[in-house]
Amino acid sequence: MSEPLLSVRDVSKSFGAIKALGPVGLDVAEGERLGIIGPNGSGKTTLINCITGFFRPDTGTISYKGQDITRLPAYRRARLGLSRSFQIPHPFTGMTVIENLLVPMDYGATSARKELENAEEILRSVGLAERRDHPAEQLSQLELRKLELARALAARPAILIADEAMAGLSEAEIDDILSVLFELNRAGVTVIMIEHIMHAVMRYSERVICLETGQVIAEGSPEKITSSPVVQKVYFGEQTAR
């Protein structure tokens, strides 16, 4: 196997006496669609926070494109190409949809004209082009989720970590977000999906990792994970684990 795009080795994180994570290890290949599942409190958010630099892990290393990024601050990881979207969108209110993209882009790396072109292309990729000049606060819940993905894409990431991008949406809306995420992946973005909506994460992912009490308890294809007795036990209790 070629060198993984992202590599997590022996990473652990505690909060006081609570061991939230680890030690865990995982590799993510370039272009992969990886799903991470696990019940509430199993460590998914802590893992993302360690990967993106919001938390400093207590132990272990995180490498990206072969570079040890364990001690890099979050904004430097973002500039290297690691981006995340949040479950609860927090757009800049009082700004239009396109302005919401131009703000995170505005760090002087390219010309204003190029930034505008990039922003318009990202809006097209998430299906928000027609809402370009609407105030962010007028968007529907589905459109807000798309704007949240668009904002995460503003830095042109190599890896997008989508944290519960579909929670609370209807089945048709879930299909819509999945199409956007499939398209992004086809365009070359590696996607890590953290999700509680099982049928969505199973449809989307090529490989799924299941966390429980901060440990990886199962890993494999969606089919393997769906039929795994340990995963079933975690989600449905003892009776279904036979």
Ligand SMILES: Nc1ncnc2c1ncn2[C@@H]1O[C@H](COP(=O)(O)OP(=O)(O)OP(=O)(O)O)[C@@H](O)[C@H]1O
């Ligand atoms: N900042 C924090 N301070 C103290 N404890 C925390 C903190 N963040 C997480 N924890 C604890 O760490 C454990 C793992 O939490 P985490 O949020 O990573 O789980 P999760 O899998 O993302 O859960 P959910 O699916 O509900 O979002 C839990 O026991 C949680 O209470």
